Amino acid sequence: MTADILTQLRQLAVDRDDDLGDLLSTAADRIATQDDRIAELQTELEETNEGMVALTLELQEAEQRYRSLFENAVEGIYKTTPDGRRYVLANKSMAEILGYDAPEALQEAVTDIGEDVFLDPDRYETYQSRLRDAGAIENFEYQVQRADGEVRWVRDNARTLSDDGSPSGFRGGVIDVTELRTYETRLERTNEELEALNRLVRHDISNDVQVIQAFAERLDERLVEDGEREAIEKILSATDHITDLTENAREYIEAVTGDDDPELEPVDLCQVLAYELDRQRDANPHARFELLTDLPAVAVRANEMLGSIFRNLLGNAVEHNDSDPVVEIVCIVHADSVEIHVADDGPGIPPDRRDAIFGKGEQSLDSEGTGIGLYLVDQLVSLYDGEIHVEDRAEWSPVDPQTGEPVETTVEADSGSVFVLRLARA
Numbered sequence: 017m018t019a020d021i022l023t024q025l026r027q028l029a030v031d032r033d034d035d036l037g038d039l040l041s042t043a044a045d046r047i048a049t050q051d052d053r054i055a056e057l058q059t060e061l062e063e064t065n066e067g068m069v070a071l072t073l074e075l076q077e078a079e080q081r082y083r084s085l086f087e088n089a090v091e092g093i094y095k096t097t098p099d100g101r102r103y104v105l106a107n108k109s110m111a112e113i114l115g116y117d118a119p120e121a122l123q124e125a126v127t128d129i130g131e132d133v134f135l136d137p138d139r140y141e142t143y144q145s146r147l148r149d150a151g152a153i154e155n156f157e158y159q160v161q162r163a164d165g166e167v168r169w170v171r172d173n174a175r176t177l178s179d180d181g182s183p184s185g186f187r188g189g190v191i192d193v194t195e196l197r198t199y200e201t202r203l204e205r206t207n208e209e210l211e212a213l214n215r216l217v218r219h220d221i222s223n224d225v226q227v228i229q230a231f232a233e234r235l236d237e238r239l240v241e242d243g244e245r246e247a248i249e250k251i252l253s254a255t256d257h258i259t260d261l262t263e264n265a266r267e268y269i270e271a272v273t274g275d276d277d278p279e280l281e282p283v284d285l286c287q288v289l290a291y292e293l294d295r296q297r298d299a300n301p302h303a304r305f306e307l308l309t310d311l312p313a314v315a316v317r318a319n320e321m322l323g324s325i326f327r328n329l330l331g332n333a334v335e336h337n338d339s340d341p342v343v344e345i346v347c348i349v350h351a352d353s354v355e356i357h358v359a360d361d362g363p364g365i366p367p368d369r370r371d372a373i374f375g376k377g378e379q380s381l382d383s384e385g386t387g388i389g390l391y392l393v394d395q396l397v398s399l400y401d402g403e404i405h406v407e408d409r410a411e412w413s414p415v416d417p418q419t420g421e422p423v424e425t426t427v428e429a430d431s432g433s434v435f436v437l438r439l440a441r442a
Contacts, residue, residue, distance in 0.1 A: 089107055090109055091109060091190065091191055092109040092170075092189065092191070092192075093107045093109070093110055093190075094106045094188055094190070095177070096129065096185045098184050100129065100147070100185065102126060102127060103122060103126055103129070104185065105123075106119040106122050106123060107119060113162075113168070113190060113192050114126075114133060114160060115162030115163035115166065116163050125163065132161075133160050134158060134159075134160065135160060135161050135167055136158065139158045143156060143158065143172070147175070147176050147186055148183070151175060152175040152176065153174050153175075155171055155173065156171070156172045156173070157169060157170065157172070157197075158170065158172070168192055168194045169193050169194045169196075169197045170191065170194075171193045172189070172190050173189050174187060175187060221258065225259055225262075229255045232251045232252050260331070280318060280400065281317070281442070282315035282316070282317070282442035283315060283318040283319065283320075283442070284315055285311075285312060285314055285315065285316050285322075285347075285439070286311040286312060286313050288322050288323050289326055289345075290311055291323065292323050292330060293305055293307070293326075293330065296343075299331075300334045300341075302340055303334045303341040303342070303343060304341070304342045304343070305330070307345050308344055308414075308424065308425065309345075309348070309423060311347060312349045314349060314354055314441055314442075315442040316440060316441055317400055317439070317440045317441070318400050318439065319400075322400075324392060324393070324396060325437065326356075329435050329437070331389070332435075333359075333435075334360075336363065337360060337361065337363075339361075342360070342361050342426065343358065343360050344357075344425055345357065345358055345359075346359070346414045348415075348416065348417060349418070350417060350441075351441075352440065353439060353440050353441055354439050354441060355438050356436075356437045357412070357414055357435070357437075358434065358437070359409055359412055359425075359429075359433070359435075360433055361409065361427055361429035362431070362433065363431055364408065364431045365433045373390050373406070374390050397439075402437065402438055402439045402440060403437075404438070405435075405436055406433055406434065406435055406436070407434040408433070409429050409431060409433055410429070412425075412434045
């Protein structure tokens with residue numbers, strides 16, 4: 017229709033060769049311009065409308081996804097009134113945790129969260145104050161009383177909501193940790209009983225061993241026959257072995273029942289390793305312990321149990337060798353760590369067994385030990401954020417990083433194992 021009007025106006029302008037004709041021509045041009053602008057606006061409006069429809073559909077889909085996540089979440093999700101006393105929103109998991117069949121039943125039944133849900137009113141006051149002061153709580157644990165009267169432990173992560181700067185309620189997520197708390201309590205009790213039993217048994221064994229050693233030493237002073245002396249030496253060796261086992265047991269108990277994050281501190285590596293070497297030389301006079309490098313004057317990140325690692329590694333190198341063992345020790349200092357190599361000339365460890373030997377209770381077929389020595393080593397090394405692995409002695413060729421030269425060994429061994437320990441410098 018607009019095109020017809022424009023045609024008529026332009027025709028009239030042509031027919032009237034005067035001022036009115038010029039005015040009609042100008043009017044026609046302006047109408048045409050406005051018509052084009054209206055067409056552009058109509059196109060933009062249609063595109064905007066299409067975009068709004070698409071955005072609405074996306075919002076509806078997002079809302080459906082959010083509602084699905086909210087309703088089907090394993091975590092109990094809730095929102096409270098501004099005063100934190102009632103639930104205005106809760107999902108199915110929240111209702112189930114508190115013993116209700118549906119969220120609506122929970123919201124209707126609970127008129128005061130501090131009295132109807134929290135078992136301890138003081139804990140609820142702490143919950144409220146922390147949220148108001150800090151704006152959020154993390155892993156906040158408290159006991160709740162379910163609709164059926166059962167008491168459960170929950171862990172809550174919540175934050176304060178605000179509307180124009182004013183608190184509008186709390187929103188949180190809750191998980192039931194009752195079984196975890198029960199297990200932790202039982203574990204703590206077991207650890208306490210285990211530590212008490214360990215102290216009692218070690219005390220009794222230590223006393224009995226001292227008595228046996230005293231009698232054996234007195235007999236050794238009186239007996240002169242070689243066969244008799246050999247028997248006495250076996251008794252004394254057995255008592256030393258029992259003493260080592262009880263010491264291992266003590267250290268093992270301390271490792272598995274101690275704090276989750278024990279405090280590590282700088283420990284003098286030279287002093288600890290030198291002490292354990294002297295002990296092994298005294299305990300195993302038939303073995304030869306060769307220190308191929310100087311003991312490094314460095315400290316490592318460890319604690320008072322560091323010596324247990326070296327005592328077990330050095331003792332293990334001797335224990336599994338039927339001949340006169342030669343144990344070689346190499347210390348290699350790096351910028352941020354220290355490597356200690358303990359090499360023996362025994363039968364060696366097959367490649368498929370090198371990881372398994374660090375497992376709890378693992379021991380060789382001819383071993384008389386408890387199988388906790390290398391397990392204890394592995395646990396302590398992990399505790400110190402260190403590393404340990406086993407290499408083949410025949411392929412062992414340590415290099416001194418200070419000189420870049422190979423470290424010379426004292427024996428040519430076709431078999432044997434090398435335990436390579438890496439500890440972080442303090």
